[in-house]
Amino acid sequence: MTTPNTSSETVSADAQTAIAFQGIRKEFGNGANSTLAIESVDLDIKEREFVSLIGPSGCGKSTLLRLAADLIEPSGGSVLVNGKTPRQARLDRDYGFIFQSPTLFDWRTVRKNIALPLEIMKIGGMTRADRDEEIERLLEMVGLDGFESHHPYQLSGGMQQRVSLARALVFRPSILLMDEPFGALDEITRDRMNLELHRIWEETNTTILFVTHSIPEAVLLSGRVVVMTARPGRVQEIIPIDLPYPRTTEVEESTHYYELVTQVRESLGQAMAGGP
Amino acid sequence: MSASASPEVAPQITARDRFLTEERAERLRSASARVTLILILVTLFLGGWELLKWATEAPRTTLPHFHEVVDYLFSINSQGDKVWLAIGRNLRLTFIEALSGLSVAIVAGFAAGTLMALSRWTGRGIMPFVIGAQTVPIVAIAPALVIWLGTGWETKALIAGFLAFFPIAVTSARGIGDVSQDSLDLMASYGASRTEVFFKLRVPSALPYIFTGLEVAAAFSVIGAIVAELPVGSQDGIGVVILTSQQYFSLQPESLFAAIGGACLLGGAMVAMVRIIQIVVLRGHRAQELS
Numbered sequence: 001m002t003t004p005n006t007s008s009e010t011v012s013a014d015a016q017t018a019i020a021f022q023g024i025r026k027e028f029g030n031g032a033n034s035t036l037a038i039e040s041v042d043l044d045i046k047e048r049e050f051v052s053l054i055g056p057s058g059c060g061k062s063t064l065l066r067l068a069a070d071l072i073e074p075s076g077g078s079v080l081v082n083g084k085t086p087r088q089a090r091l092d093r094d095y096g097f098i099f100q101s102p103t104l105f106d107w108r109t110v111r112k113n114i115a116l117p118l119e120i121m122k123i124g125g126m127t128r129a130d131r132d133e134e135i136e137r138l139l140e141m142v143g144l145d146g147f148e149s150h151h152p153y154q155l156s157g158g159m160q161q162r163v164s165l166a167r168a169l170v171f172r173p174s175i176l177l178m179d180e181p182f183g184a185l186d187e188i189t190r191d192r193m194n195l196e197l198h199r200i201w202e203e204t205n206t207t208i209l210f211v212t213h214s215i216p217e218a219v220l221l222s223g224r225v226v227v228m229t230a231r232p233g234r235v236q237e238i239i240p241i242d243l244p245y246p247r248t249t250e251v252e253e254s255t256h257y258y259e260l261v262t263q264v265r266e267s268l269g270q271a272m273a274g275g276p
Numbered sequence: 277m278s279a280s281a282s283p284e285v286a287p288q289i290t291a292r293d294r295f296l297t298e299e300r301a302e303r304l305r306s307a308s309a310r311v312t313l314i315l316i317l318v319t320l321f322l323g324g325w326e327l328l329k330w331a332t333e334a335p336r337t338t339l340p341h342f343h344e345v346v347d348y349l350f351s352i353n354s355q356g357d358k359v360w361l362a363i364g365r366n367l368r369l370t371f372i373e374a375l376s377g378l379s380v381a382i383v384a385g386f387a388a389g390t391l392m393a394l395s396r397w398t399g400r401g402i403m404p405f406v407i408g409a410q411t412v413p414i415v416a417i418a419p420a421l422v423i424w425l426g427t428g429w430e431t432k433a434l435i436a437g438f439l440a441f442f443p444i445a446v447t448s449a450r451g452i453g454d455v456s457q458d459s460l461d462l463m464a465s466y467g468a469s470r471t472e473v474f475f476k477l478r479v480p481s482a483l484p485y486i487f488t489g490l491e492v493a494a495a496f497s498v499i500g501a502i503v504a505e506l507p508v509g510s511q512d513g514i515g516v517v518i519l520t521s522q523q524y525f526s527l528q529p530e531s532l533f534a535a536i537g538g539a540c541l542l543g544g545a546m547v548a549m550v551r552i553i554q555i556v557v558l559r560g561h562r563a564q565e566l567s
Contacts, residue, residue: 071461090467097465103458107480107561120466120476151560 018082018175018207019045019068025076026063037063039232041077045209047174050201052210052218052225054264056272060233061211065177068209069097082174093121095175096168100183102160104152104167111135111148114167121171138166141200158189165200175207183213194220198247215268219260220247227264229271236271239264340529345537348530359531363517363538370514371542373429373501377436378546381493385441386486389448399449410442414500419507427509436500440493447489451482484561487554494546502539514539 026038038060045051053061066072067079070086081089089095096117104113114135118126126134139145142162152160161181168176181197182190198221201208212218218225219241227236241260243251251257322342329339336344349360388406392399418435425431455477463473505515514535521532 066461069461069465071464090465093467095465097462099458099462101456101458103456103462105459105477105480107483107558109560116476117466120463120468120472 016046017044017080018047018049019043019209020080021064021067021077022079023077024064024067024074024079026060026067026072027075036232039234041233041235043226043235043238045207047207048205050198050208050210050221050223052212052222053228054212054215054218054225054268055228055233055236056230056268057213058231059228059271060231061228062179063233065097065179065209065211068175069095069177071097093117093171094173095177096171096173098161098164098168098176098178098181100180102152102157102164104160104163106152109149109151110139110144110155110163113152113163114138114170117167117171134170135166138170141169141203142166143196156189158185158193161185161193165197169200169204169206172204173206175209176201178208178210180211180213182217190214190217195248197221202246215261215264216252219243219257219264220252225264227267227271237267239267337526337529340533345530345533348528349534359534363514363534366512366514366517367538367542369429369512370432370498370501370505370539371546373432373504373513374436374497374542374546376429376433377438377500378440378494378497380433380437381440381444381497382490384437385444385489385493386448388441388445389450389486390452392445392449393451393453406442406445409438414439414503418504422504422507422509427507427511432501432504432510432513435504436497439500440497443489443492443496444486447485448482451485452478454485455481480561483558487550487558490550490554491547494550495543498539498543498546514542 021041021043024038024041025036027034027036029035037058041060041064043064053064055061063072067074068081068086070090079086082092082094084092084094105116108116115131118131118134135148136145139148142165144159144162144166147155147159152163155163164181182193185193194217201221208221210218210221220243222241225239225241227239228234229236239260243254243257243260325339325342328334329341332339349363351359353359353362355362388402391402392406414435421435422431425434459477459481460473463477468476501513502515502518505513506519510516517535518532518539521528521535525532
């Protein structure tokens with residue numbers, strides 16, 4: 001394991017669980033105007049797992065992700081991230097968050113965008129040379145070497161999202177929270193990014209919780225697909241994806257892949273119809 | 277910088293170099309287009325001037341020839357000074373007044389704008405004063421300020437700053453407040469402090485806004501300084517030159533046009549100065565690329 005994950009090892013009972021949602025309820029607004037976004041969600045994500053959340057719009061997929069990231073707080077139930085409260089996990093920099101929009105800073109070059117988390121975190125024992133080497137390694141990993149001096153607006157949407165991915169990986173978090181990261185990309189770029197993300201996931205030993213609208217994407221990438229119902233969001237079904245690794249274009253062409261896509265689609269259809 | 281020289285990297289570098297060369301060529305094209313445009317505008321201005329004079333048959337005491345104004349600039353005035361040097365000396369004083377006022381306005385305007393954007397209650401308290409400051413007729417209040425504070429350059433700087441304050445405060449407030457929720461969430465996910473969010477996110481993303489306000493403020497500061505020089509009692513400054521030229525207009529009409537030209541030049545120089553600083557500071561900002 002290359003991931004510095006000492007904190008979770010001390011909590012032996014939860015050592016294998018990266019993210020645990022227990023009886024989560026989330027209401028937005030208050031009084032008569034409140035909306036119940038999520039109700040009684042229980043979900044455990046194991047270390048090194050790749051789990052996708054899929055469901056109709058407004059089912060609270062992104063809300064779950066934001067709860068794990070401590071960007072919002074639950075109205076009921078509890079979340080544990082690496083056995084800690086989300087707040088502690090956030091302050092310990094246990095996760096990297098990737099948004100649908102790349103959220104890059106225009107005034108910074110690619111290199112400086114990737115360096116941003118390191119500047120803020122002031123990670124001890126890291127010299128300037130270490131930092132540069134780390135950024136170099138990531139640029140290569142996401143296929144952007146040669147573009148370190150460009151500004152975000154000089155890059156295509158796909159390349160911008162690669163920078164965003166490199167920026168999330170630079171401080172070696174054990175968990176990646178991804179909120180429809182490729183949702184704004186065209187089909188071809190999206191396919192390529194998916195396969196590369198899968199390769200990076202295998203290389204970096206991270207746990208990934210991935211929100212998506214795309215059924216084929218969810219099936220291709222995940223170990224498990226969590227299908228959610230319409231508002232209020234509940235877990236409709238958890239579908240294990242027993243496709244072989246590494247996930248490549250050949251896997252995408254296998255009949256079993258299509259069977260699984262159909263299974264997820266049917267489950268999603270039931271979820272939209274109001275559950276079983 | 278990278279030591280790697282693998283064959284896979286090489287084509288990417290050439291692609292990038294080509295990209296940069298194209299960018300440079302594009303910049304050169306737009307620069308030469310700008311110079312041509314300026315030349316055309318100057319020609320149209322001079323042509324319009326002389327055409328107006330010819331069409332209305334205006335005598336010298338109404339509208340002199342442009343070359344008469346130029347001749348006047350190189351003549352000697354009653355004090356035995358070269359006219360253009362004397363105007364230059366007065367411009368320098370007005371410049372110092374305007375620049376001092378602008379500097380104060382930048383600090384005060386940025387501070388007020390930041391408060392308006394970030395602090396709900398203090399911001400709401402300040403807002404009426406900022407808007408009120410803008411509605412005060414500066415021409416009316418300038419004489420009162422001169423009476424209270426004297427005819428020194430500091431009074432004029434204060435009035436210049438007063439006028440320049442508003443555009444800086446408003447654009448700062450807009451820029452500091454205008455950051456996406458995703459960017460804020462991103463910073464929060466790194467456990468960034470408020471100070472870090474301010475200096476690494478809010479200030480850099482506000483800079484293009486602030487510079488837009490700064491350009492307006494630079495022109496306003498010159499106007500403020502000139503207006504402040506008009507009340508009786510001031511000895512020097514381009515505002516005083518304009519006032520005296522106006523009194524002697526029937527004898528020496530060229531002097532008023534020379535003074536006005538000088539004032540315009542000062543305003544233009546001030547704005548150009550801001551532009552140059554903007555180009556240096558905003559290197560790499562998208563707004564810079566688009567303007």
